[in-house]
Amino acid sequence: MVQRLKEVDVVVIGVGMVGSMVAKELAAAGYKVVGLERGQTRFTVPEFQSPAIHDELRFDVRKALMQDNTREAMTFRNQSSQTALPIRRWESFLPGTGLGGSMVHWNGQTYRFQANDFQLATRTRERYGKNFLDPDVTIQDWGVTYEELEPYYDRFEHLLGTSGKAGNIKGRIQAGGDPHESPRSREYPTPPQKEHFQGAMFRKAASSLGYHPFPQPSSNLSQPYTNPEGMKLNACVFCGFCERYACEHYAKSTPQTIILPVLLANPNFELRTGCQVQRINLDSTKKHATGVTYIDAVGREFEQPASLVITASFALNNVRMLLLSGVGAPYDPATGQGVVGRNYAYQTMSSVASFFDEDVIINPFMASGASGTLINDFAGDNFDHAGLGFIGGAFIGAVNTNGRPIQYHPVPPGTPKWGKGWKQAVVKHYNHSVMFSLHGSSLAQKQNYLDLDPTYRDAWGQPLLRMTFDFPQNDLKMAAHVTAKAVEIGKAMGAKQVEGSPRKGPYTVTQYQTTHNTGGTVMGDNPKTSVVNRYLQSWDVPNVFVVGASNYPQNASWNPTCTLGALTYWAIDALKNKYLKNPGHLVSA
Amino acid sequence: MDKVTRRSFVTTIGAATVVPATALLSHSVPASAAAAKPPVVEESAKTTYLFFNAEEVLFIEAACERLIPADESGPGALGAGVSNYLDKQLGGAWGAGERLYRSGPWQSGTPSQGYQLPFTPAELFHLSLRAINRDLAAQGTPFNGMPAEAQDAYLQSLESGAHDLDGVPSAVFFDMLLQMSVEGFFSDPVYGGNRNMVAWRMIGFPGAYADYFEAIDRHGVKFEREPMSLAQDGQGHIHTRQDIPANL
Numbered sequence: 153m154v155q156r157l158k159e160v161d162v163v164v165i166g167v168g169m170v171g172s173m174v175a176k177e178l179a180a181a182g183y184k185v186v187g188l189e190r191g192q193t194r195f196t197v198p199e200f201q202s203p204a205i206h207d208e209l210r211f212d213v214r215k216a217l218m219q220d221n222t223r224e225a226m227t228f229r230n231q232s233s234q235t236a237l238p239i240r241r242w243e244s245f246l247p248g249t250g251l252g253g254s255m256v257h258w259n260g261q262t263y264r265f266q267a268n269d270f271q272l273a274t275r276t277r278e279r280y281g282k283n284f285l286d287p288d289v290t291i292q293d294w295g296v297t298y299e300e301l302e303p304y305y306d307r308f309e310h311l312l313g314t315s316g317k318a319g320n321i322k323g324r325i326q327a328g329g330d331p332h333e334s335p336r337s338r339e340y341p342t343p344p345q346k347e348h349f350q351g352a353m354f355r356k357a358a359s360s361l362g363y364h365p366f367p368q369p370s371s372n373l374s375q376p377y378t379n380p381e382g383m384k385l386n387a388c389v390f391c392g393f394c395e396r397y398a399c400e401h402y403a404k405s406t407p408q409t410i411i412l413p414v415l416l417a418n419p420n421f422e423l424r425t426g427c428q429v430q431r432i433n434l435d436s437t438k439k440h441a442t443g444v445t446y447i448d449a450v451g452r453e454f455e456q457p458a459s460l461v462i463t464a465s466f467a468l469n470n471v472r473m474l475l476l477s478g479v480g481a482p483y484d485p486a487t488g489q490g491v492v493g494r495n496y497a498y499q500t501m502s503s504v505a506s507f508f509d510e511d512v513i514i515n516p517f518m519a520s521g522a523s524g525t526l527i528n529d530f531a532g533d534n535f536d537h538a539g540l541g542f543i544g545g546a547f548i549g550a551v552n553t554n555g556r557p558i559q560y561h562p563v564p565p566g567t568p569k570w571g572k573g574w575k576q577a578v579v580k581h582y583n584h585s586v587m588f589s590l591h592g593s594s595l596a597q598k599q600n601y602l603d604l605d606p607t608y609r610d611a612w613g614q615p616l617l618r619m620t621f622d623f624p625q626n627d628l629k630m631a632a633h634v635t636a637k638a639v640e641i642g643k644a645m646g647a648k649q650v651e652g653s654p655r656k657g658p659y660t661v662t663q664y665q666t667t668h669n670t671g672g673t674v675m676g677d678n679p680k681t682s683v684v685n686r687y688l689q690s691w692d693v694p695n696v697f698v699v700g701a702s703n704y705p706q707n708a709s710w711n712p713t714c715t716l717g718a719l720t721y722w723a724i725d726a727l728k729n730k731y732l733k734n735p736g737h738l739v740s741a
Numbered sequence: 742m743d744k745v746t747r748r749s750f751v752t753t754i755g756a757a758t759v760v761p762a763t764a765l766l767s768h769s770v771p772a773s774a775a776a777a778k779p780p781v782v783e784e785s786a787k788t789t790y791l792f793f794n795a796e797e798v799l800f801i802e803a804a805c806e807r808l809i810p811a812d813e814s815g816p817g818a819l820g821a822g823v824s825n826y827l828d829k830q831l832g833g834a835w836g837a838g839e840r841l842y843r844s845g846p847w848q849s850g851t852p853s854q855g856y857q858l859p860f861t862p863a864e865l866f867h868l869s870l871r872a873i874n875r876d877l878a879a880q881g882t883p884f885n886g887m888p889a890e891a892q893d894a895y896l897q898s899l900e901s902g903a904h905d906l907d908g909v910p911s912a913v914f915f916d917m918l919l920q921m922s923v924e925g926f927f928s929d930p931v932y933g934g935n936r937n938m939v940a941w942r943m944i945g946f947p948g949a950y951a952d953y954f955e956a957i958d959r960h961g962v963k964f965e966r967e968p969m970s971l972a973q974d975g976q977g978h979i980h981t982r983q984d985i986p987a988n989l
Binding site for chain 2: 206214229243349390518583662
């Protein structure tokens, strides 16, 4: 029996970073907001405390903070001619679950995208010509510009207290920062974190080659900080347990440390955890949402009526929620028609390992999730691609985050996989190696998409999401080009042996790469090629807003969180100042 | 670290005393003295096997030690308690399919689609070990009775996928055995492997200890102190903040 609850103004699906931000602002504006979170309640104390939080087996290997895939998995294939099969264990990417969402286990890497990224299709055409790219590539402009988003980037960075060094303030290049960044209105809220040895070695080598190294913008803070919500954060102590872990120190910016306590103190907001939303309900016109249906932790089914529905879950789950609910037309790769699930993109990750003699002591275990040093000289469109046959790029950085030994024990290629030779190599190289991460852009192409699986179901009987994805040739060419540049930096550091590992196909779900899954509910200015308009409002059901990295038409050379934070404040502004004052389409189709 | 021959290493085990946790926590051990001492190894506790049967134990103990052998750098899998770790993991939630999506239908896929067998790790180990022991018994020599070179050759044949272990491709079994052995070697001792943090000492990983604020910008300086396990950190420094209630 479905129990129908009292109508509220707003229901938010997912209480992670986006959900917390949206709910906080709308509750503060006087609206009754219900937040539905499928996972459990958790806070810095008592859930995230030592010693238990520093357990590599439980959190890194067994993935204790991640989406429960025994109940809710997804399926995968490289090409639509294959049969998609369940991802039976998370490896390649790790969606989180629980109050605070995936941001609880992030590394705190807090980059802005560049002006070029938001107008990628237009600027690529202008700079390289109409026929530069493979015809299968489906990149497009975002419908919003960097200049429009800049104030919202700024607000988000100050919510987090991000530690960094500006490279470009209002057009003036700043020494020590990233000279390639698009203009920012002011300096970072806090100065950069201390530089680890790997970062210092990288900085010297990259400078000697004429590149422009700068400290990684980090939301593991360099010093105590009080954010505009009145939340107080501590300085990070470089414990080396950041990504895949929660922070015990109140030093990493997560919903728990930056906004949730403020939200939960507002009586206009009600948090319900353990609630699995089944669908957004539509009226008979299919153009108006009436609320959501969810099943609580003990299996009871509820209908929660609401005037406004905001999906604020992880990118992949946003896409699935729209498909399960019939909001927007599903994408069909055969015809190119439909939009939901279109332009799924990822991140093209490569790496370079540099091996030193045993008198070079690296101490890889001393790190935060974002205390490295990097260059943007080969990211985005910061170098001329004419004649290269690809667009996009990668940042190159000594951005290693830890020395946790089950997963981190680098050995040179050719080392036996086990036995005495393996063990000797592990002992020899553990403390004398430097890893570079090459964090590459990912183009959308028509063959890569998300839809509902015809066979496999979740614990509630609903179809799993199906991913069809392989790396575009463009991105593999990019990976090879940038890796060669990074190998030169490794050699300039004086390493005895430098090994580049450019990303190669086929894409596999068996190896961790990143959790930067993007697209599927793309934003834009044309309803034929986007799911939501520039304010993240559904073209089809205007009282549904979709906020997530699922809005990205393609993915850029940097971690997506900071851009998502900016988009969230941008959408909140449109909700508060436009939509809620006069509900209806904010952009006419 | 000192060169320790296998013989002297075994002697060390026999003579070792249990070091009180307070001594391991001491900040005052001079770096030179710490470096000069052979690895301190607790006497190997005898494993009480709960998951593996007696015949399986013979293979597992011998095979783990070939994957991670004792050598001059320190003990191998057996000395570190890896077979104990495997036993407890396979007998517990992980063995029963923790964090494994288990709904059918099942079919083999591409390598990029990952593990697609219907077996839990516990089922996979029992099936594989039964097939291995049966095949080797038919050949006349159990794995633990082979010379090391023959053991390595047999493990390589498993790794290359040469055997069908009653429905389990031998490469899948081998990969799981190797992955779990590395886990047992390097995970916190609380899980029954990495006894006395021997694997962490070998590579210089300080363990759960977690404040490098003053050390991180002293570049190139070796971090000389005893590693710390979760158990030793059990004094539990709780990070409370008066302005943020613990349970909202």
